[in-house]
Amino acid sequence: MNFSWFYKLGSPKWFYSITTPWIKPIGILSLALIIIAFVWGLAYAPADYLQGNSYRIIFIHVPSAFLAESIYCMLAFCAFLFFIWRVKLTDVFLESLAPIGASFCLLALVTGAIWGKPTWGTWWVWDARLTSMLILLFLYLGIIAFRQAATSRKNADRGCAILAVIGAINIPIIKFSVDWWNTLHQGATLKITGASTIATEMLYPLLLSIVAFYLFFIFVLLLRVRNNLLLRESKTKWVNSLFIPN
Amino acid sequence: MTVLHRQRLYIVLFFILGICIAITLAIVALKDNVNHYFTPTQIANNQIPLNKKIRGGGIVVPGSIQRSTDSLNTNFIISDGVNSVKVAYEGILPDLFTENSASVVVGYVNTQGVFIAKEVLAKHDSYYMPKEVKQAMDKAKESISKQINR
Incomplete structure (x- = not known):
């Protein structure tokens, strides 16, 4: 098999120049959509019949939890490509994704705790869903900490890649924990197959919020990746030509 | 490659x-051990340690909640549709604790088979809807059951 096209795909210079015009539109669009989704969800969506207004944290909690998991999937995929084929750019993504994923994971845990106190009667329980989500946060923190502790960038990239690939086993455990075991956390409300168990007046702002959060993630990711690219390639001609007018 | x-x-x-x-x-x-709670069937079949702190979970049986008038004592029954367990609890109940809703109780089972709860948690289901929709659904259910009973 010939994979040479694969290697050309991720030239740093090419990536940097092609993403430049995209930063602003994505950033503005994502912030606008977040504002619309929040106003819609927090002010206009009807209150829940049982939980009243406290359910509204769903508009932050669910998108954050989705992102925390999908970012890890992306992280593990990049780590896999990097470790075996040393595909260019995947190491930069590996470095840039971890702090973003950790932030969303923390946000999901904190908003969940705030919702849990009035709804369940407790901030925290050690059920399978909550515990596996906490492990995800520790995996993210471990990947970040390993990079800080490694003696060289080469070691850091390789170590983080192995850690990320191994940690991917946690993702299906998080997803299916509510089906496999008795947990205090309820089962999935949004379903890809079959009907979602949420009224449409609440579903639409939630879906909009999810789209807005994903766009915001792409925006932050592009910023981080571009910054890390410049740092890593700071000694190359193309980076220098960006800053020194010829 | x-x-x-x-x-x-x-x-x-x-x-x-x-x-x-x-x-x-x-x-x-x-x-x-990964399960967050034992079901009433597991408790009834003695698949649980006696006098040891465990969690039990089930649906609160309608009409079984007995609140004491002069203390925070509450007695109720949780069921999984097959078996049921009596629960005795002293303390403040969470807002979502009502009849027909799922609840997780933390405590131990005494020799009489009564679950002495130190903590009661309400489990939320995966349904989200406005009050009007819920009322409309309950009405529809009622009229259907009336028609069946006729």
Whole structure:
């Protein structure tokens, strides 16, 4: 098999120049959509019949939890490509994704705790869903900490890649924990197959919020990746030509 | 794919396979311990440690909630549709604790088979809807059941 096209795909210079015009539109669009989704969800969506207004944290909690998991999937995929084929750019993504994923994971845990106190009667329980989500946060923190502790960038990239690939086993455990075991956390409300168990007046702002959060993630990711690219390639001609007018 | 790439691929696959086996074994070994609570059937069949702190979970049976007038004592029954367990609790109940809703109780089962709860948690289901929709649905259900009873 010939994979040479694969290697050309991720030239740093090419990536940097092609993403430049995209930063602003994505950033503005994502912030606008977040504002619309929040106003819609927090002010206009009807209150829940049982939980009243406290359910509204769903508009932050669910998108954050989705992102925390999908970012890890992306992280593990990049780590896999990097470790075996040393595909260019995947190491930069590996470095840039971890702090973003950790932030969303923390946000999901904190908003969940705030919702849990009035709804369940407790901030925290050690059920399978909550515990596996906490492990995800520790995996993210471990990947970040390993990079800080490694003696060289080469070691850091390789170590983080192995850690990320191994940690991917946690993702299906998080997803299916509510089906496999008795947990205090309820089962999935949004379903890809079959009907979602949420009224449409609440579903639409939630879906909009999810789209807005994903766009915001792409925006932050592009910023981080571009910054890390410049740092890593700071000694190359193309980076220098960006800053020194010829 | 060069020899080096293939080697690295095998190393990673070997790692993943090993970890998968380890996690599967751990989960199988833990089995019931990973479950957050015991069901009333498990409690009725004595599949639980006596006089040891455990969690039980089930639906609060309608009409079974007895609140004491002069203290925070509450007695109720939780059921999983097959078996049921009496629960005695002293303390403040969460807002979502109502008849017909799922509840998780933390405490121990005494020799009389009564669950002495130190903590009561309300489990939320995965349904979200406005009050009007809920009322409309309840009305529809009522009229259907009336028609059946006729």
